[in-house]
Amino acid sequence: MWNSKPNGDFFLNRVAEIMAEKYKGIKIIKFWEVDPLRTKHADKKSDDALDFMAKSADLIIASTAD
Numbered sequence: 001m002w003n004s005k006p007n008g009d010f011f012l013n014r015v016a017e018i019m020a021e022k023y024k025g026i027k028i029i030k031f032w033e034v035d036p037l038r039t040k041h042a043d044k045k046s047d048d049a050l051d052f053m054a055k056s057a058d059l060i061i062a063s064t065a066d
Contacts (some may be wrong), residue, residue: 001053001062002032008063015061029057 002008016028038049
C-alpha cells in the first residue's frame with residue numbers, strides 16, 4: 001500500500017523483489033496499480049479501500065516515504 005509520497009513506490013517495488021526472491025511462488029499485488037483511484041492516495045483511504053485490500057491479501061506492506 002503506497003500513500004503516493006515520493007519514493008514510496010521505489011521502496012515497495014524493492015521490497016516486492018526481495019520477497020519474490022525469498023518466497024518462491026508468492027503473488028505480489030501492487031494495489032496502487034490494480035485500483036489506483038481507490039487505493040493510491042492517503043487522503044482518499046476509506047473503509048471500502050481497506051476492506052478491498054484486506055480481502056485480497058494475506059499480508060499488506062505500507063510505505064510512508066519521502
